[in-house]
Amino acid sequence: MAKLAKRTFDAVVVGAGGAGLRAALQLSEAGLKTAVLSKVFPTRSHTVAAQGGVSASLGNSEPDHWHWHMYDTVKGSDWLGDQDAIEFMCRAAPQAVIELEHFGMPFDRNDDGTIYQRPFGGHMSNFGEKPVRRACAAADRTGHAMLHALYQRNVRANTQFFVEWMALDMIRDAEGKVLGVIAMEMETAEIVIFQAKATLFATGGAGRIYYSSTNAFINTGDGLGMAARAGIPLEDMEFWQFHPTGVAGAGVLITEGVRGEGGILRNASGERFMERYAPVAKDLASRDVVSRAMVTEINEGRGCGAGKDHVLLDITHLDPEVIKHRLPGIREISIKFAGVDPIKAPIPVVPTCHYQMGGIPTNYHGEVVVPDGAGNHVVVPGFYAAGEVACASVHGANRLGTNSLLDLLVFGKSAGDSLIKYVKGEVRSMPEIPQSEIDRTLARVDRLNNQTNGVEVNDARLAMQRTMQAHCGVFRFKDMLKQGVEKILEVEKMVQKTQIKDKSKVFNTARIEALELDNLIEVAKATMISAEARTESRGAHVRDDAPDTPATPNGRDDANWLKHTLWHREGNKLEYKPVNLTPLTVETIELKARSY
Amino acid sequence: MTTQTVKFSIYRYDPDKDKKPYMQDISVEVEPGERKLLDALVKLKVKDDTLSFRRSCREGVCGSDAMNINGKNGLACITDIDTLKQPIELRPLPGMPVVRDLIVDMTQFFKQYHSIKPYVVNDTPPPEKERLQSPEDRKELDGLYECILCACCSTSCPSFWWNPDKFVGPAGLLAAYRFIADTRDTTINERLDNLEDPYRLFRCHTIMNCVDVCPKELNPTKAIGKIKELMIKRVA
Ligand SMILES: Cc1cc2nc3c(=O)[nH]c(=O)nc-3n(C[C@H](O)[C@H](O)[C@H](O)COP(=O)(O)OP(=O)(O)OC[C@H]3O[C@@H](n4cnc5c(N)ncnc54)[C@H](O)[C@@H]3O)c2cc1C
Numbered sequence A: 001m002a003k004l005a006k007r008t009f010d011a012v013v014v015g016a017g018g019a020g021l022r023a024a025l026q027l028s029e030a031g032l033k034t035a036v037l038s039k040v041f042p043t044r045s046h047t048v049a050a051q052g053g054v055s056a057s058l059g060n061s062e063p064d065h066w067h068w069h070m071y072d073t074v075k076g077s078d079w080l081g082d083q084d085a086i087e088f089m090c091r092a093a094p095q096a097v098i099e100l101e102h103f104g105m106p107f108d109r110n111d112d113g114t115i116y117q118r119p120f121g122g123h124m125s126n127f128g129e130k131p132v133r134r135a136c137a138a139a140d141r142t143g144h145a146m147l148h149a150l151y152q153r154n155v156r157a158n159t160q161f162f163v164e165w166m167a168l169d170m171i172r173d174a175e176g177k178v179l180g181v182i183a184m185e186m187e188t189a190e191i192v193i194f195q196a197k198a199t200l201f202a203t204g205g206a207g208r209i210y211y212s213s214t215n216a217f218i219n220t221g222d223g224l225g226m227a228a229r230a231g232i233p234l235e236d237m238e239f240w241q242f243h244p245t246g247v248a249g250a251g252v253l254i255t256e257g258v259r260g261e262g263g264i265l266r267n268a269s270g271e272r273f274m275e276r277y278a279p280v281a282k283d284l285a286s287r288d289v290v291s292r293a294m295v296t297e298i299n300e301g302r303g304c305g306a307g308k309d310h311v312l313l314d315i316t317h318l319d320p321e322v323i324k325h326r327l328p329g330i331r332e333i334s335i336k337f338a339g340v341d342p343i344k345a346p347i348p349v350v351p352t353c354h355y356q357m358g359g360i361p362t363n364y365h366g367e368v369v370v371p372d373g374a375g376n377h378v379v380v381p382g383f384y385a386a387g388e389v390a391c392a393s394v395h396g397a398n399r400l401g402t403n404s405l406l407d408l409l410v411f412g413k414s415a416g417d418s419l420i421k422y423v424k425g426e427v428r429s430m431p432e433i434p435q436s437e438i439d440r441t442l443a444r445v446d447r448l449n450n451q452t453n454g455v456e457v458n459d460a461r462l463a464m465q466r467t468m469q470a471h472c473g474v475f476r477f478k479d480m481l482k483q484g485v486e487k488i489l490e491v492e493k494m495v496q497k498t499q500i501k502d503k504s505k506v507f508n509t510a511r512i513e514a515l516e517l518d519n520l521i522e523v524a525k526a527t528m529i530s531a532e533a534r535t536e537s538r539g540a541h542v543r544d545d546a547p548d549t550p551a552t553p554n555g556r557d558d559a560n561w562l563k564h565t566l567w568h569r570e571g572n573k574l575e576y577k578p579v580n581l582t583p584l585t586v587e588t589i590e591l592k593a594r595s596y
Numbered sequence B: 001m002t003t004q005t006v007k008f009s010i011y012r013y014d015p016d017k018d019k020k021p022y023m024q025d026i027s028v029e030v031e032p033g034e035r036k037l038l039d040a041l042v043k044l045k046v047k048d049d050t051l052s053f054r055r056s057c058r059e060g061v062c063g064s065d066a067m068n069i070n071g072k073n074g075l076a077c078i079t080d081i082d083t084l085k086q087p088i089e090l091r092p093l094p095g096m097p098v099v100r101d102l103i104v105d106m107t108q109f110f111k112q113y114h115s116i117k118p119y120v121v122n123d124t125p126p127p128e129k130e131r132l133q134s135p136e137d138r139k140e141l142d143g144l145y146e147c148i149l150c151a152c153c154s155t156s157c158p159s160f161w162w163n164p165d166k167f168v169g170p171a172g173l174l175a176a177y178r179f180i181a182d183t184r185d186t187t188i189n190e191r192l193d194n195l196e197d198p199y200r201l202f203r204c205h206t207i208m209n210c211v212d213v214c215p216k217e218l219n220p221t222k223a224i225g226k227i228k229e230l231m232i233k234r235v236a
């Protein structure tokens, strides 16, 4: 029987991106003995790459109201978002952003010294009337500025970090209570138990299930994989946002803030084609709408370049000083990855996988909530999740730009607060760790270390990414999804036999990549299987076989599909739960066909 | 355009099996779309999964993949293969303990960063709204806050090589000035006191290596100069 070294804490936070750091700050300031684990040094987390802004109805440049923000978010979500959580987030936004400013965030400023705000897709004033300036920005480096400010504040609060530690699995007892995680120190390959009274997942997204993605290499859905293996279902995994403007060929993101500052999308004949698809919001329509319009232009032969395979994002009409001052990072990316200076020539762009709307099911307190088998949804004791890994659900079927950074701040904090209440609420014991939980993880690591005649990690990963890209992209087709499910289950068999040549104990990145693939494949299965089952179009999930009728506008079938998907790893079983249409204090935002 | 062969000479060292470091000659085919050094490294790793390096964002914002490329520190992900003489010689960042291959131990670097108290301190009670800052005052932070802590600068600085435990180094000093320059911070005097030391600040001899290598085109030397000016003003 293998024994592992053990460390004990009040709380373990897995992930040091925006959500993890915001939560950790709450815990440290409340005096909890907290360990924060991260695969990378905190400021290298992918929040650093966020560009455009963080939303809040501060109204610094023109009138705004949290209720309008809430309306936009519900509409953006194609009504799949839970209205209690959305109200909670939008109301908390101004406070969350002001707090961040007090932490030292270097926001851009208006002449009167207040925080600078720019327009962003889907954010409108007065319940959908016209675009509003709601995105609080630090140039086009908002995520970088925010992540560093949060890290810095944690340094001040003396948060204890375990840098380059990879959590492998979560530990649960027989009743399902969460007791912490098993993690590996990347530098030494030592495996240690982090036992805690409460555990918070903030491991970010899994955009690497697709071949072409704006996501970092490390965005491998570890939190989702760990949760799925521990019997926690994953919610709404069929909903993936394809960002309209990834640099063609490279995948690197060009923020929507570029269109917020006046950028225009053009097809091969130079036409501003969004005017046809979204007469009011035009280039600032919601992301799913813009991405589909772009793919339609390309499919109908109006794409640009030799391969007619992209469209152009044009800002050559903007004042070069505005570009240099407000969009310096974009200019840098465009020169480095597209080989064009956007002051002089338009940027070639294509829709690229960007964000997972689904995740570990939580309520707006950041508590993880699962079905109990008797028709109820109950809290998992000692388990919290926040950020992109979680599904509160505020983004529903389609996230509005700048609402994710907000989500990190608001739910990082609320999950932290709930956790503190739980830990301080009563005396929490440190029970014995079930040996079966330890064996489960060690068996997985041993299998990998001892595998012979196996499959190369890269081959299995590519097979997964290509399958997801071809069978579950911007537009989805009934037959392709069906084949996709079969294919992805085949890929899973490959993943179960991955093999590495590197057996070193020292900073073995081959082993890390193989263990990450164990997590990615869970996410890929959840996505494909949930997508195949949902026979309507909603938000980012659009199928060819969902008819556009008065009862099902744009293929959205509220009579049958106004519900959240829950995918269980065990048997790939699906079940559904109702969408919460009842906000906390205001009236329900009634269902309506979506147009921009 | 067709595939292209890229030749490398790479520093290899795995303390688990190698008695001492060696240079490995190796080459890899890259496709026309794969233009960055990191693309080639990722391909190399498919060929030989023991090759170890850090990477994450692949767009020059996370600071993971700093290394010594043909004698100059830089980020693999934003370095064009075309601009490099072959065989491309890759080594870990100089002056830092090597963990394995191109991965170095950054402890000392972060210790120095932490030593300058990298956070805004303002002990007046926060207002209900944001603290106001004019666009001009905010502009003072440009060229400072963008640092990605990649360590290209500090590990090209001779003063940091000799005294990594005593000299704050260009990255740390750039950060120090970022907080001094922030009108919201009320502790400028304590910050200057913290650097008033023959080593912490004054080991910088304006050799400018740091400016030369910074992949974000920041200028630590200028920031250091400004701190020195403030010190002198303070005395006068
Ligand atoms: C290019 C880009 C631009 C974007 N721009 C915007 C924008 O302008 N506005 C907006 O609102 N949103 C934006 N988004 C979305 C937003 O940035 C992300 O959704 C958000 O940053 C995710 O934050 P997070 O804290 O959940 O996760 P991350 O920042 O991804 O952090 C995850 C953390 O978990 C750790 N981790 C993961 N697995 C493990 C493990 N097994 N063990 C230990 N640690 C682990 C990682 O090391 C990391 O610290 C953008 C996204 C991208 C990709």
Ligand code: SF4
Binding pocket: B156, B157, B158, B159, B160, B169, B170, B203, B204, B205, B206, B207, B208, B209, B210, B211, B220, B221, B224
């Ligand atoms: S200018 Fe100063 S900090 Fe920069 S390399 Fe030279 S000695 Fe080092």
Ligand code: SF4
Binding pocket: B146, B147, B148, B149, B150, B151, B152, B153, B154, B170, B171, B174, B213, B214, B215, B216, B217, B218, B220
């Ligand atoms: S100043 Fe430049 S080189 Fe130095 S750590 Fe920051 S980004 Fe890297």
Ligand code: FES
Binding pocket: B055, B056, B057, B058, B059, B060, B061, B062, B063, B064, B065, B066, B075, B076, B077, B078
């Ligand atoms: S991989 Fe992030 S800076 Fe190069």
